[in-house]
Amino acid sequence: EPEVTQTPSHQVTQMGQEVILRCVPISNHLYFYWYRQILGQKVEFLVSFYNNEISEKSEIFDDQFSVERPDGSNFTLKIRSTKLEDSAMYFCASRGTRGQETQYFGPGTRLLVL
């Protein structure tokens, strides 16, 4: 069964450094998402991406965040200058066509900012 994959599984970085989280969505999917889950808190929507552009973003997704689909398979989340409060589990998800409601999630990247 096809699945969403994410790399790395864990990343530790120093405050102020840039990080790039990578995702490979399910191959025929068209909608891509990033969510995050701060330890002990709800899973929160960050951004959705369709047709090579952001379709919706949350208040959390400020100028330090960016997303990109650099080729036909990868979908990346970049955090330009990490803060302590960016420490969280970051989940990538993908969905097929408009009529397919289910978002399939990857295993997540646990980011720790020191």
Next chain:
Amino acid sequence: AQSVTQLDSHVSVSEGTPVLLRCNYSSSYSPSLFWYVQHPNKGLQLLLKYTSAATLVKGINGFEAEFKKSETSFHLTKPSAHMSDAAEYFCASEYGNKLVFGAGTILRVKS
């Protein structure tokens, strides 16, 4: 704004007894609703979804959920808990193009 409330942060059951995890949603219409499960250090796995078809939805691993519009609820049930069901369960509602999640319920299964 749409919201999802999971009424219990922790539920503890004995192996072989029924499981009930409660979820209420707030919406002016009947949304698509989902239950996901997260095992320790794993991602979110879809258990089941409601998308305005049958109100009783069957999912994987013997779980099912019933959509009740009058109660704005979508509670998750399983007749007989197994040790492997111990995990965190998230109820979610689709709002526009994104999912809105509840806070999660940690299910503990005692032997």
